[in-house]
Amino acid sequence: MQGFEWHVPADQLHWKRLQKALPSLRDIGVDRMWIPPGCKGMDASGIGYDVYDLWDLGEFHQKGSRATRWGPKEHLSEMMQTAQDVGIGICWDTILNHKAGADRTETFQATKVNPEDRNAAISPPENISGWVRFDFSGRKGKYSSMKYHHQHFNGVDWNETRKETAIYKIAGARKDWAKDVSDEHGNYDYLMFANLDHTNPEVRADIFKWSEWIGTELPISGMRIDAAKHYSAAFQRDFVNHLRRTTFVGNHDTQPGQSLETIIIPFFKPIAYGLILLRSQGQPCVFYGDLYGLRGGPASLSRPACSGKLPILMQARKLYAYGEQRDYFDKRHCIGFVRYGTVHYSWGLACVISNTVATYKRMYVGVKHMGEEWTDILDWCIETVIIDHRGYGIFPVAAKSISVWVNDKAKGRKSLARPFDTDIYDL
Structure with missing residues (x-):
């Protein structure tokens, strides 16, 4: 999360x-x-x-x-x-890439570089005044006595003398951009503010x-x-x-x-969360703004995503998304998969997804489930699916939607309808 x-x-x-x-x-x-x-x-x-x-x-x-x-x-x-x-x-x-809000400026030599190719100098070395002095006076040396100066950085983006915004590479012995970084813009060591020099022993320490x-x-x-x-x-x-x-x-x-x-x-969005939360691959991460809504944007985004069903998908992962997985990726616009459960988490689930019209998918959940009634925990399909004597069910899904089917008597099934408190700002 x-x-x-x-x-x-x-x-x-x-x-x-x-x-x-x-x-x-x-x-x-x-x-x-x-x-x-x-x-x-x-x-x-x-x-x-x-x-x-x-x-x-x-x-x-x-x-x-x-x-x-x-x-x-x-x-x-x-x-x-x-x-x-x-x-x-x-x-x-x-x-750990940079520091911002320096307490004072220092004067040092630096070379202005091309922002689109940071390996290319566009000026000779010159004295500039940069915000690189960090005293942390409010902390008064508690926990660490380290103070930062220009030698602890390799780049800045402001020359106080000229009041100029530009990318400057700080000059000095063994001063350069790191070589083992992204090669975007020639070399992407510099990102913003005062860029830390990770080769400096005091910085590393x-x-x-x-x-x-x-x-x-x-x-x-x-x-x-x-x-x-x-x-x-x-x-x-x-x-x-x-x-x-x-x-x-x-x-x-x-x-x-x-x-x-x-x-x-x-x-x-609920389809995407269903795929990352209920399948066996990966380690999913749920975004705060999807669970509680986004602030400071359009009103349509201020409400929780997935029509408020995201907590149900999250709890379904906790209760049912275990064991072997079988994929039914046999149709372009409708896919499905089954999780068969384990000894300790035996219920399992069946998931069907459509990105076009309402449809269905016949999937095998196991003969041990013969005769069981399965329902959609998201309540976007109100039908009941009966598992046949061969262990198959015909699982429907609404248009442009996802349905997650489990045994109607499965452990925790009733608790999935319990309201989730999204009013997190009411303290």
Whole structure:
């Protein structure tokens, strides 16, 4: 479960919001949650990808606020404890590519590069004034005494002397873009703000030390590495290996108005979730904005996706999506699959999907189900299917829809109709 979207209110109550939601999320099958970046950003209302201080989780008065957009550190700790109590692992969103909101400028030599080909210089080296001095005065050295200067970065996007926006590569001994990054724009090491130089020993030491600290400060169960294609694959390998040696296991960008905006036709969203939640492949992630609705956009998107049926699909994964899978991908516009269950989760399910007209599919669920009555847990088909003596059923599906069929007497079948609380903003 992705536990945020771009337009969650900047009211410093989101950790409380998630804490309230955790028990009901666990009930419908969530076992891990990806939370937003919880470190102090350059803007108190920012999402957190504009990271200022990794070591400030909403504890120190910096950048105009003690709390982050999501809440103060004590709310974060309480939410994490509740997650632990109900059995939901928390995945931390980790921003290690850059820093933003520097406290002061410094003067240093840099070369302006072509934004479309960052390997190509378009000016000789010159003295520029860049925002690269990070003092973290509000924290006063607690947890880490490290302060950042221009030698800890390899690129900036603002020359304060000229008041000019451009991409500058910082000059110096052994200063260059990382070579083992995406080759978009020639070299995609630089993304935004003050770009960290992961070859610098002090930078590496501070990040590695932070990774140990965050794991002892909070009971997180994993990390998501943001902007991974923008920094050295070798550094990422070293970072992950360091985490493995010290404790850890193991999207908002596509919502309307964001950088990778992808509009999904409403009828297809429940189909897509059915495919990722109920099939055997992969590790599905549910988006906060689909479960609770999106803020700050069209009214049509403010309501939960899938006509409110997403919690049912999530709980169906928890109750029935086990065991061997058989696919019925024999027609272009109507597909189906069966999950046969296991010894401990024996009920199984049959799923049928149409992207055109109402239709049906004959599928084998097993002779042990002979004579059983199966119904659609989504209630988009109101018929009852009787499993025949050979173990087959003829399962209908509405036009441009999905139906998920289970034994009407299956464990948990009645609880699927229980209302799910989507009014998460009523604190």
